[in-house]
Amino acid sequence: xxxxxxxxxxxxxxxxxxxxxxxxxxxxxxxxxxxxxxxxxxxxxxxxxxxxxxxxxxxxxxxxxxxxxxxxxxxxxxxxxxxxxxxxxxxxxxxxxxxxxxxxxxxxxxxxxxxxxxxxxxxxxxxxxxxxxxxxxxxxxxxxxxxxxxxxxxxxxxxxxxxxxxxxxxxxxxxxxxxxxxxxxxxxxxxxxxxxxxxxxxxxxxxxxxxxxxxxxxxxxxxxxxxxxxxxxxxxxxxxxxxxxxxxxxxxxxxxxxxxxxxxxxxxxxxxxxxxxxxxxxxxxxxxxxxxxxxxxxxxxxxxxxxxxxxxxxxxxxxxxxxxxxxxxxxxxxxxxxxxxxxxxxxxxxxxxxxxxxxxxxxxxxxxxxxxxxxxxxxxxxxxxxxxxxxxxxxxxxxxxxxxxxxxxxxxxxxxxxxxxxxxxxxxxxxxxxxxxxxxxxxxxxx
Numbered sequence: 092x093x094x095x096x097x098x099x100x101x102x103x104x105x106x107x108x109x110x111x112x113x114x115x116x117x118x119x120x121x122x123x124x125x126x127x128x129x130x131x132x133x134x135x136x137x138x139x140x141x142x143x144x145x146x147x148x149x150x151x152x153x154x155x156x157x158x159x160x161x162x163x164x165x166x167x168x169x170x171x172x173x174x175x176x177x178x179x180x181x182x183x184x185x186x187x188x189x190x191x192x193x194x195x196x197x198x199x200x201x202x203x204x205x206x207x208x209x210x211x212x213x214x215x216x217x218x219x220x221x222x223x224x225x226x227x228x229x230x231x232x233x234x235x236x237x238x239x240x241x242x243x244x245x246x247x248x249x250x251x252x253x254x255x256x257x258x259x260x261x262x263x264x265x266x267x268x269x270x271x272x273x274x275x276x277x278x279x280x281x282x283x284x285x286x287x288x289x290x291x292x293x294x295x296x297x298x299x300x301x302x303x304x305x306x307x308x309x310x311x312x313x314x315x316x317x318x319x320x321x322x323x324x325x326x327x328x329x330x331x332x333x334x335x336x337x338x339x340x341x342x343x344x345x346x347x348x349x350x351x352x353x354x355x356x357x358x359x360x361x362x363x364x365x366x367x368x369x370x371x372x373x374x375x376x377x378x379x380x381x382x383x384x385x386x387x388x389x390x391x392x393x394x395x396x397x398x399x400x401x402x403x404x405x406x407x408x409x410x411x412x413x414x415x416x417x418x419x420x421x422x423x424x425x426x427x428x429x430x431x432x433x434x435x436x437x438x439x440x441x442x443x444x445x446x447x448x449x450x451x452x453x454x455x456x457x458x459x460x461x462x463x464x465x466x467x468x469x470x471x472x473x474x475x476x477x478x479x480x481x482x483x484x485x486x487x488x489x490x491x492x493x494x495x496x497x498x499x500x501x502x503x504x505x506x507x508x509x510x511x512x513x514x515x516x517x518x519x520x521x522x523x524x525x526x527x528x529x530x531x532x533x534x535x536x537x538x
Contacts, residue, residue: 092117094424096247099124099231101221101259105142105197106391106408107252108204111213112155113416114250121213124233125253126220131202140280141313141321142200143168143192143300143402145490151409154416157207164200165193166314172299178353182299183468187475187484190491192300192402194313196321224249224262229386248426251389252408255376255396260389269378276373276398278307278327279334283364285357287318294357295320302455303351308332309455310351322358324365325373334370373398375445381434385426388433390415395441400452401489407444407496411437443496447489447503467510470523474532481536482506509535 095118100107103125115121127133144152144165152158169191171183185192205215216233222241223232229249234241251259255273264271288294295301297314308326315321327333337346340362347354347361358364376396382388391408415433422428454464475482483492485506488499513519513532522528 098248099246100250102253105405108208110412112208112211115211115213124216124219129217140323140399142195142197142405145192145406147410148406151413165195166297167191167193168298168300170299172301174303186487186491196315221258226383226387249387251393252391253393255374255392257393260393271378273376278325279370279372281324281370282368283322283358285320291318293318305350382430388430397445397448401448403444440496443500
């Protein structure tokens with residue numbers, strides 16, 4: 092398919108490791124560089140958000156033949172579980188056809204993927220920090236410290252999969268006419284933990300994505316295979332209810348008792364986890380171009396870091412690999428064509444999923460507990476059942492489809508306009524399931 096090349100991948104995270112597997116399988120010599128220790132030798136906890144693998148991610152894993160090994164670690168979630176202050180829980184099914192997303196710990200997935208990559212013959216260079224990049228050669232400059240002696244390592248191609256604060260992208264930013272922006276949300280996140288029951292079982296339903304929504308802040312929980320749940324508290328950095336202000340054990344316990352009362356017996360190490368684990372930020376980055384000539388390319392968060400509220404960060408990064416591989420199959424050794432077509436296909440989709448992820452925070456944190464929003468979802472579900480060819484919900488388009496994110500965003504905008512008109516119908520609460528409403532939706536979706 093291609094002439095064998097000497098390739099460097101920056102970043103031993105999920106995207107970098109999976110990309111390395113793809114490149115190795117098609118005959119290249121691949122070395123992966125990472126500034127950190129081997130993830131298999133360290134404790135991975137304290138600042139993680141559990142991952143949700145969906146259709147796009149599974150495709151990339153299955154296409155290279157490792158999907159079934161990953162499924163052994165993943166837990167299907169077929170619904171949201173919305174926890175209210177009064178202790179009640181309501182459920183919202185995922186997918187019009189009963190689809191599931193799959194919870195998996197980031198550390199657990201990363202460890203097994205490094206193992207798999209080594210089985211394929213990928214070489215890992217841990218604790219090798221990249222300080223600079225020569226784009227035109229191309230080559231990496233690695234060393235133990237910024238002021239120490241650097242070693243220059245030449246390669247045929249370099250792929251940057253080294254995250255939102257990528258060294259490879261940072262070097263590319265010094266080019267003329269390189270567009271770059273970053274935006275931090277005013278809220279951060281902190282990892283908490285629900286341990287397994289004494290008998291090793293899950294304390295709450297393991298097949299639900301658990302959400303405690305409260306507008307500007309919320310708590311989520313996703314199951315792990317050992318019976319525990321990884322919880323993530325999203326909250327503003329500053330303000331009345333914020334990480335800055337909730338700074339004593341008394342304030343923390345009062346806060347959880349008021350807003351998350353049903354977690355009292357679920358998170359026994361609440362104060363320990365809260366004050367021990369770091370408060371992390373949420374950033375969106377956008378840039379272009381994603382490549383330099385036929386020498387260097389960016390994938391995953393290095394090209395398009397997004398906030399986690401659609402659960403698509405990893406899935407979008409894996410889809411980058413799918414597209415890169417598709418272009419390799421099409422263009423062979425014409426790497427200029429491979430890179431140009433890759434970035435032109437993926438850049439608009441990276442921007443689209445960034446926008447969709449922002450919007451889904453509003454839905455998760457506010458609307459999931461809103462009566463009118465839940466009524467809207469009932470109307471959409473009924474119309475989908477009657478006319479599936481006319482209405483596929485936005486969530487299904489993003490999560491259970493391989494269609495472009497750009498398409499999902501555009502159709503989602505049209506659906507939003509339709510539902511705004513439907514929900515403005517007088518007495519919609521009483522007549523939502525009538526033929527009148529269904530016919531009105533039919534007419535509004537005529538085009």
